[in-house]
Amino acid sequence: MSTATAVLPELDERPATRVRRPSIGWAGRIGAALLVVIVGVSLLAPLLAGDPLQQDLASILAAPSRAHPLGLDEVGRDVLDRVIWGGRTALSISLTAALIATVLGLALALGSALFGGWVDTLCSRIADVQLAVPTIVLAIVVLAFVGNSFVPIVVVLVLGSWVLTFRVLRGHARTVVEQQYIEAAIVAGAGRSALARRHLLPSVAPLFFVAFTLSASSALMLQASLGFLGLGVQPPRPDWGAMVASGRDALSAAWWVATAPGVAIVLTVLALQLFGDGLAERYLGGARNSEGAR
Amino acid sequence: MSNATASTAPAGRPSGQLRSPIGVRHLVRRLLTGLIAVWGAITIVFFALYSSNNPVLLLVPPDAPPEETARLTRLYGFDQPVPVQYVKFLGNVVTGSFPDSLRYGQDPLTIALQKVPASLLLGAASLVLGVLVGGLIGYVAATARYAWLRRVPLSIATVADAVPTFFVGMVLILVFAVTLRWVPTMGRGAGGVTGMILPTITLAIAFVPAISRVFRTALLEALRADHVRTAIAKGVSRPMVALRHVVANAVGPTLNVVGIQAGVLLGGAVVTESVFGWPGIGQLSINAVQNRDYPLVIVCVLIIAIGFVLINLVVDVLSVLIEPRLRA
């Protein structure tokens, strides 16, 4: 056959265009940069900050000064040091929980989409039950009776955030499975594992990273709330939520004690969310904005 | 709207009242799903309790004599095998008979139910506020003529989404109660209606971002719909097109998200009540946990879970009323 004739454009067909992906946007970039700084500072805490437990009982609730840029707390500890060390606590717990939760959500979502039927029904029912118990209530109960060390906190956070990933990824995976190119692959001889490897995983991957950043942000928020309610990590260890709670009593005398860790929480959550939204914008055309809206 | 006009129509004309808008089977199925969810919540509480070895150790003072512990263990049935305890536990829940509150020495159900109205009041007030503000932001973000108006309010909502509820409450207290002294620092006990302002705002902020985002998306989708073009073509006035064919059609999907967000709302309520000392079920549950008052904890969790199920049921019914396509 002559290929020369084939090069002809078909009558009146629109010319093929290369589709450019939108970037993650300036908000996404700010989020990413902020995230790099926060993670960096937390990793380098031993170099950047002093001992978060060292007390200076003579100058309790001292105002910010050159020696203590964010002042001292109600037992005379340096607030900046505690904020920096608190970042380690917050990030280690919430990132671990988010990773476990998203991987769990991914596995269940892929299983639901590939096998359908009762597997799908079971997973969705479990997710429904999970949603019916407000995570904070679940956390309160579990942590009150089981105790509040690293593992139970992570377990609670995983329980509270895997559903987000599951629902989003399952919805996406199911639409992918309904695509004709999946059936085309079946006709071409692909089995379940080939489908998952060749088509499903590559398609779900960007959404997975979006879900991870958003889960991390919600886990961090919840972890802070638990700390605030006195159910976080054991007291001497610096924890942003607990710092806000203890600074609350001195709000009128020394507002910075409670505000500094609070701002740290907001910045970290915001960085994760902006970055996640940016990723979603780039790869999915704004998936988070349509969450739940069919 | 169409119902009202149809009811005045003479016989033989279609009437909205002729057909049951909601399938009974649909309703029953949703109710069953809700019951399963409540059962799940209760089961989690039971096993959390059980995993702490002998719960009686939580009840007695640390220096209690072993005989006392043993007596209470037998009294509460903690010496029996787990399945037996579980069945007994479920039976108690169904019949509503719980052991007395350890702290107050009364029926925990009575104590908890007394706190429900305060929580409902706070929840309803912030729901109204949150829906109004969220709806407004979403509407502006979808339809405003100027780019800054479409972006700025939504961006503020996005930032607000990153602020944990307890910190929102704290900042509001710091600014309006401590610094400006416009309102009292503490909740309802501290001063009637003004005491309600800050908790209401705090809780509303917890779900304004979600509502505005989803409403915006739903509006954009409704604006793109083919039938809007039809409405314009047939000469419906602009405000009517906006109200009847765009906004009204975007309410359904948004409502669904309110249902999904109900958990967030309840969680936010617990934190808010605790921050402001609001005498509701949320604060009660935190106190109960801190006091290790496990009968009270169970009742609180039960009530919160039921509340969640009820919210979703109401959302379901409303969705079906709004969205005729959901009817069979």
Place this chain on the structure above:
Amino acid sequence: MTETLHAATAARGHRPDLEPAPTVLQIRELVVGPRPQGGGAATRNLVDGASLVVHRGEMVGLVGESGSGKTLTALAAADLLPAALQIRGGQVLVDGVDVAPLGRRAARRHLSSSVGIIFQNPTSSLNPRLRIDAQLREALPRGTSRQQRRELTGDLLGQVGVPNVVKTLGAYPHELSGGLNQRVMIAIALARRPGLLIADEPTTALDVSVQAQVLDLIDQLRADLGIGVLLVSHDIGVIADRTSIVSVMSQGRIVETGDTAEVLRSPRHDYTRRLLAAVPQRLAPLRLRSAERDESPVHLEITQARRSFVVRGPAGSRHFTALDGVDLTLRQGQAIGLVGESGSGKTTLARAVVGLERLDSGTIRYQGQDPDELDRAAHRRWRRDVQYVFQDPYSSLDPRLTVQQTLREPLELNHSGLARATVNRRVEELLDEVELPGAFRTRFPSELSGGQRQRVGIARALASDPALIVADEPVSALDLSVQARVLALFGRLRQERALSFLFISHDLTVVRYLCEDLVVLRRGTVVEQGPTETVLRQPAHPYTRSLVDAVPGRALSTLPAPTDALDGVDPATREEGP
């Protein structure tokens, strides 16, 4: 022949001998383009100087392929352009009034009382949340009293031939069929007694028999009410049957306008000529087999295939029977066309043949064997032998994979351990076979046109050297000229590869071109089968007859065969400059 056409045209309202009827729509040198965004105004115009006239009582056709600007021209006439587009030049006169200088509100008021418009998808053009009654009332003129509105809505529905007026008024759009919703749309369009009806692809989403009824209704309303109709369609058959004047549109320009019969008989513009040559009615049918060769071995045998689905709704589920005992025999090298309307079960049957759907009962034997009973190796062989070409060229290719990766998939899955170089050579050969340049290897689906994607889909099916190809509406999503080329490709493949073919289509004319034999499905049962010509000329079953009668383009089949053979039958071998 020409006489009949003229007579038909005259009956449709255009009388060249009489005084011309008043003009209801006049479009002069219309230019439509994107709204300028931040200075960059150099973007291409989508409608570029279109002019046309519609008189009272006249049906004017506007025909063109996708992207030609025909729909935008119609929307511009009703001031309903999408927000991103605007009229950049020219005039639109409705009932003699220039719309543009009126200002937004006055223009809207004028247009809503003088133009009615209906769209391609009637169900989504109605508000899903409101009853038909409420939507009709909104369309009535301002100042109509409550009492009048109540009566008028019923009258309007009666006028457009809705059988059960009371029930329809109380229904929601999703409870009605597409045909009924389109009637409702027509009632809404006519509610303010406009002089002009714009119908934008009004029947494209409907089955052929419903299509004929809706077009009959529009034609009858045109005659009864004396309104002018602008019928926008991609379907030359519909245009030929229904309009007296036609404008042919291509790339934003109207290339030819004239008396419909005249244009069809002797097209002046090259584009019109090519378009007409691509009409499937006019392609010389491909006949590779004669009746006596029916001794060839049976390739595929379907016996008593049954399948029903459970359709779940919020208030319970109901059963839908897709296949209700279908028998079908396909011999080696035979091409069978499987036709039927939506819901006839043709797609279910096709999917069952390639194993994408299970049967409730009955058997499908390939070369005498049920694929479910084969051992592993034989099952793999079956998998390679029986291939499928999908309807939708957009969703049947993974958007993340290049053409090369898509074509490699069946090669890698079926022949593990094939050398890289061999695989690449096979990809080249496959692209060559479907007439795509080798350079397309590295393109993503988003960088291909619809016809090119469908070629890739065909190449993928060919990759495993199949013996039987099941094609489910493979050309129905394509424009006419592209469709003709893809059909020619199918024809060539049949000749060169000695393939057996099961070709599913709703379009009898397409099937007539490609298949010697025809099977007509209706509600899951075979109502008629036999040689294509026999079935089409003397349909035995009333249903087949109604299908055949409903096919638009009767006027086309009376036209002389295309004189320039190069223009028509085999576009694949045609040489042409860019």
